[in-house]
Amino acid sequence: MNVTQYFADQVWLPRGFASNLRIDVDDGRLLPGASLDIETNAVRDAAERIGRYVVPGMPNLHSHAFQRAMAGLAEHRGQVCAIIPHRENQKAAVPGRTSQQEDSFWSWREVMYAFAGRVGPDDLHAIAAQLYVEMLKAGYTQVCEFHYLHHRPDGKPYDDPAAMSLALIEAAREAGIGLTLLPTLYMTGGFDGRALSERQRRFGHDVDGYLRLVERLRTLESPTLRVGIALHSLRAVPEDAMRAVLDADVGRGGPIHIHIAEQLGEVQDCLALRNARPVEWLLDHADVDRRWCLVHATHMTDVETRRLAASGAVAGLCPTTEANLGDGVFPLKTYLDAGGVIGIGSDSHISVSPVEELRWLEYGQRLATRHRNVVASSQAPSTGEVLFAGALRGGARASAVAIGRLDAAANATDEAPRADLLVLDDASPSLAGRDVAHAIDSWIFAGNMNLVRNVMVAGNWVVRDFRHRDEERIAARYRGVVERLARAG
Numbered sequence: 125m126n127v128t129q130y131f132a133d134q135v136w137l138p139r140g141f142a143s144n145l146r147i148d149v150d151d152g153r154l155l156p157g158a159s160l161d162i163e164t165n166a167v168r169d170a171a172e173r174i175g176r177y178v179v180p181g182m183p184n185l186h187s188h189a190f191q192r193a194m195a196g197l198a199e200h201r202g203q204v205c206a207i208i209p210h211r212e213n214q215k216a217a218v219p220g221r222t223s224q225q226e227d228s229f230w231s232w233r234e235v236m237y238a239f240a241g242r243v244g245p246d247d248l249h250a251i252a253a254q255l256y257v258e259m260l261k262a263g264y265t266q267v268c269e270f271h272y273l274h275h276r277p278d279g280k281p282y283d284d285p286a287a288m289s290l291a292l293i294e295a296a297r298e299a300g301i302g303l304t305l306l307p308t309l310y311m312t313g314g315f316d317g318r319a320l321s322e323r324q325r326r327f328g329h330d331v332d333g334y335l336r337l338v339e340r341l342r343t344l345e346s347p348t349l350r351v352g353i354a355l356h357s358l359r360a361v362p363e364d365a366m367r368a369v370l371d372a373d374v375g376r377g378g379p380i381h382i383h384i385a386e387q388l389g390e391v392q393d394c395l396a397l398r399n400a401r402p403v404e405w406l407l408d409h410a411d412v413d414r415r416w417c418l419v420h421a422t423h424m425t426d427v428e429t430r431r432l433a434a435s436g437a438v439a440g441l442c443p444t445t446e447a448n449l450g451d452g453v454f455p456l457k458t459y460l461d462a463g464g465v466i467g468i469g470s471d472s473h474i475s476v477s478p479v480e481e482l483r484w485l486e487y488g489q490r491l492a493t494r495h496r497n498v499v500a501s502s503q504a505p506s507t508g509e510v511l512f513a514g515a516l517r518g519g520a521r522a523s524a525v526a527i528g529r530l531d532a533a534a535n536a537t538d539e540a541p542r543a544d545l546l547v548l549d550d551a552s553p554s555l556a557g558r559d560v561a562h563a564i565d566s567w568i569f570a571g572n573m574n575l576v577r578n579v580m581v582a583g584n585w586v587v588r589d590f591r592h593r594d595e596e597r598i599a600a601r602y603r604g605v606v607e608r609l610a611r612a613g
């Protein structure tokens with residue numbers, strides 16, 4: 125055994141900070157019983173002190189990596205932007221759009237589709253690697269890639285049908301982030317079963333082709349690569365196909381993600397064609413349990429909210445994207461009071477920061493309710509800690525990886541947690557004069573300085589003193605790719 129011993133003044137355990145803990149890392153994992161109280165200086169001296177505040181890496185439970193390269197290019201009214209030429213902006217038929225003047229989720233989606241149509245495997249590799257570097261520097265150590273950009277723009281498979289998936293795997297390996305890859309099933313253009321539009325064609329699979337892709341990717345699993353499945357949405361997957369894929373997956377234990385009830389248009393269509401609201405319909409037609417992650421789930425009745433909470437599924441919340449796209453506000457208080465589990469995702473990557481996701485998760489509630497400290501309670505008074513602990517737990521569940529905690533496995537049969545941790549910058553003015561009880565709140569709510577100084581993934585330091593080990597090369601390659609994609613317009 126080649127054990128490395130670290131030591132920190134404050135280490136975040138699932139219920140808060142604990143003082144003077146040693147963390148023993150062996151082969152990328154935390155040793156059972158490793159988080160020992162340092163009682164003697166002799167024990168302390170043998171370990172490397174890594175900082176004052178050490179917390180687990182945050183899982184990012186929802187990402188479409190390619191969208192990083194168009195962040196900021198859909199903020200012009202009427203979709204006229206640098207990358208998408210005006211004539212392409214005009215030709216899209218946009219559901220839910222009442223006039224050329226009114227932008228919405230659906231008009232954003234057309235801009236996104238036009239951009240997606242230009243991205244090939246090498247482009248995706250370069251974009252995702254840059255994104256994953258940014259994630260690591262912000263404190264995410266695992267990312268769930270909800271991946272549906274499978275084929276060539278005309279819908280024909282690449283010579284290797286897994287080419288785009290492999291590009292993501294390679295990008296994650298290069299950056300050093302853990303990846304939960306969720307190859308996504310996408311079959312129809314709406315609840316009525318209509319065929320995919322021209323721009324959606326490269327997303328499509330039949331069930332057999334899809335299951336072949338999943339099987340192939342599963343053979344590549346490792347401590348930093350987990351494979352699950354995703355159904356793009358109830359709009360995109362007919363009921364019989366959903367059933368076939370879920371039956372094929374029974375007993376495999378991987379995570380199952382789905383976009384659901386993000387926009388009112390989807391709720392209305394689902395009511396019209398299936399006589400039920402989306403979350404209600406899913407809970408009635410699938411065994412939704414802890415393996416599931418329902419992404420967004422913005423529009424739910426109180427009954428749906430409580431039923432989802434009771435299922436053990438994770439609500440995958442992406443507050444900055446949901447704000448950017450004008451989705452609505454998740455019923456967070458009702459859901460948490462019912463014991464619901466949440467996690468956070470950066471989704472469209474309009475922002476890549478767990479701090480901003482958690483901050484806006486709470487701020488959305490404050491704006492809507494005109495109260496403060498909405499998620500905190502008398503037993504758990506720190507808003508930042510409630511959000512942070514909740515997102516670690518739900519993010520780990522949705523990733524289906526043993527991460528999000530720095531205490532040893534609860535019992536001998538549990539998988540040892542992967543050694544993913546962040547060292548906060550205790551020299552930052554943001555933490556000056558803060559005691560342990562206010563450190564997380566000060567990190568989440570105060571200012572815009574990045575406090576993530578060092579980042580370890582699976583026992584390896586990938587960020588040191590705010591710098592990623594390969595950031596210059598990866599950023600230079602990204603620049604070249606995005607400049608070329610822009611010129612292609």
Ligand code: NGQ
Pocket residue numbers: 188233357383386445449471472
């Ligand atoms: C996506 N993104 O698949 O990238 C979706 C938009 C859709 C978000 N919903 C497309 N944030 O839902 O049809």
Ligand code: ZN
Pocket residue numbers: 186188270383419471
């Ligand atoms: Zn999404």
